[in-house]
Amino acid sequence: MQDIKNFIGGKLQNPIDGSWLDNYNPAKGEVYSRIPASNSKDVEQAVEEAKNAFPVWSQFTIEQRSKTLHEIADKIEENLIAFAEAESLDNGKPLSLALAIDIPRAISNFRFYAQAITQFASKSHETVGTNSINFTLKKPLGIVGCISPWNLPLYLFSWKIAPALAAGNCVVAKPSEVTPMTAYLLSEICKETSLPEGVLNIVHGTGPDTGQAIVEHPQIKAISFTGGTKTGEMIARTAAPMFKKLSLELGGKNPNLIFADCDYDKMLQTTIKSSFANQGQICLCGSRIFVEESMYEQFKTDFVAEVKKLKVGPPSEASSNLGALVSKEHLEKVYKYIQDAPQQDATILCGGNKVEVEDHEQGYYLEPTVIEVKSNRCALNQQEIFGPVVTLMPFSSEKEALALANDVRYGLSATVWTNDLNRTMRLSNQLEAGIVWVNTWLNRDLRTPFGGVKDSGVGREGGFEALEFFTEPKNICIQYAAE
Ligand SMILES: NC(=O)C1=CN([C@@H]2O[C@H](COP(=O)(O)OP(=O)(O)OC[C@H]3O[C@@H](n4cnc5c(N)ncnc54)[C@H](O)[C@@H]3O)[C@@H](O)[C@H]2O)C=CC1
Numbered sequence: 319m320q321d322i323k324n325f326i327g328g329k330l331q332n333p334i335d336g337s338w339l340d341n342y343n344p345a346k347g348e349v350y351s352r353i354p355a356s357n358s359k360d361v362e363q364a365v366e367e368a369k370n371a372f373p374v375w376s377q378f379t380i381e382q383r384s385k386t387l388h389e390i391a392d393k394i395e396e397n398l399i400a401f402a403e404a405e406s407l408d409n410g411k412p413l414s415l416a417l418a419i420d421i422p423r424a425i426s427n428f429r430f431y432a433q434a435i436t437q438f439a440s441k442s443h444e445t446v447g448t449n450s451i452n453f454t455l456k457k458p459l460g461i462v463g464c465i466s467p468w469n470l471p472l473y474l475f476s477w478k479i480a481p482a483l484a485a486g487n488c489v490v491a492k493p494s495e496v497t498p499m500t501a502y503l504l505s506e507i508c509k510e511t512s513l514p515e516g517v518l519n520i521v522h523g524t525g526p527d528t529g530q531a532i533v534e535h536p537q538i539k540a541i542s543f544t545g546g547t548k549t550g551e552m553i554a555r556t557a558a559p560m561f562k563k564l565s566l567e568l569g570g571k572n573p574n575l576i577f578a579d580c581d582y583d584k585m586l587q588t589t590i591k592s593s594f595a596n597q598g599q600i601c602l603c604g605s606r607i608f609v610e611e612s613m614y615e616q617f618k619t620d621f622v623a624e625v626k627k628l629k630v631g632p633p634s635e636a637s638s639n640l641g642a643l644v645s646k647e648h649l650e651k652v653y654k655y656i657q658d659a660p661q662q663d664a665t666i667l668c669g670g671n672k673v674e675v676e677d678h679e680q681g682y683y684l685e686p687t688v689i690e691v692k693s694n695r696c697a698l699n700q701q702e703i704f705g706p707v708v709t710l711m712p713f714s715s716e717k718e719a720l721a722l723a724n725d726v727r728y729g730l731s732a733t734v735w736t737n738d739l740n741r742t743m744r745l746s747n748q749l750e751a752g753i754v755w756v757n758t759w760l761n762r763d764l765r766t767p768f769g770g771v772k773d774s775g776v777g778r779e780g781g782f783e784a785l786e787f788f789t790e791p792k793n794i795c796i797q798y799a800a801e
Pocket residue numbers: 465466467468469492493494495523524525526528529530533544545546547549550552553567568569570600601648702703704
């Protein structure tokens with residue numbers, strides 16, 4: 319069985335206390351590797367190494383840093399298939415998805431920030447009349463912590479690490495203990511690049527042991543976190559009184575508003591994706607579908623017919639539209655919501671069952687499930703299920719659609735399907751969400767600010783926003799003698 323190792327000070331090493339965790343293949347429900355159950359000692363060592371590396375890395379020229387990030391991207395690209403296979407095995411997602419989306423996006427994250435840092439500039443302000451000039455330096459913070467989840471493992475891990483490194487910081491990072499494998503592969507390839515030892519440290523382990531030690535460490539100046547809202551709250555409780563910078567990208571319960579004047583075929587196909595891509599385990603999935611009354615019955619019939627065509631199967635098979643959910647615990651959590659649906663006056667229109675896949679009988683498979691609800695206040699519409707489950711509900715007016723969309727604690731993204739420009743603008747302005755997609759979904763441009771409002775988090779990732787987050791502005795004011 320393979321042992322995943324920590325990457326500290328440029329070396330792959332076992333956990334200091336010798337404790338390990340089992341790592342599962344969700345497609346088969348089998349343990350297939352072990353990961354370090356690291357604790358505060360491993361984190362302490364990582365911080366020491368990062369501290370020693372900071373004077374070196376922060377003095378690399380922008381071009382040198384950029385080159386190093388490109389080298390990392392090149393190495394991932396050279397090993398694209400191995401990375402995608404590892405991601406699919408570790409997470410249960412279809413291999414086709416890992417090959418087309420996850421790993422290419424991780425490569426793009428490194429390339430994007432390799433370029434963005436060369437364009438990251440600061441302002442100066444001349445104060446006419448007092449012979450003064452202010453200019454602002456953007457200094458790296460020092461050591462920063464990056465903590466990522468299991469749904470898009472390398473994609474989100476690199477989305478944090480790349481800007482942190484580009485800005486000149488040293489990093490102590492923790493991938494999810496549920497999907498550690500591609501972070502481990504990343505550490506292996508980093509050894510083959512010009513990244514100095516100790517600049518990137520990857521410590522594996524659980525949230526309470528390893529994650530908490532990172533968040534609590536006084537020398538770690540900022541925490542960039544993606545994951546559940548409850549975990550985000552815990553992190554904020556520890557980090558806020560220490561005055562750490564915090565970027566929290568948390569849960570979503572995103573509305574998908576479908577108006578009768580939309581481009582029907584495009585809407586239908588995209589709504590299948592926004593409902594069930596990655597087994598519905600993307601914080602941006604449109605899990606609450608609201609449809610204009612006049613076309614509700616037609617949509618319901620067509621959508622259910624399309625969902626029934628989706629194939630749940632082994633992640634390695636090209637014909638599988640949905641693979642396995644990430645873990646047994648997560649499968650049971652999602653399944654419980656489905657079982658409780660009748661108590662919420664909700665009707666299961668299709669799906670709702672676990673799936674036994676041939677030769678993968680112990681795997682964590684679930685049918686894509688569509689549930690018709692009578693009220694937006696039910697748990698199915700208020701709580702983040704984070705699985706292949708969507709709800710349907712009709713609305714009678716734009717005003718009602720907006721009220722339903724905003725009637726939730728989350729505010730990450732919203733999707734609107736309409737060809738009415740005025741309605742597009744009215745809704746885009748009033749939807750309580752950090753991201754609004756109109757006639758599209760998960761259409762990403764890495765320059766844009768990414769993040770949510772309300773209980774979906776604080777701060778924005780992406781573009782220069784992430785470089786701002788990972789730097790501290792220092793203003794310098796000089797007054798000069800006029801003569
Ligand atoms: N991006 C998103 O919106 C995501 C949302 N979730 C939601 O969260 C729910 C719970 O999933 P989990 O795997 O438990 O997510 P989580 O939020 O616990 O895990 C995310 C990361 O945080 C770490 N972590 C956990 N506790 C920590 C602590 N006290 N201090 C520092 N780091 C800590 C984990 O080890 C992991 O690396 C899911 O069912 C889903 O609803 C989960 C993953 C991603």
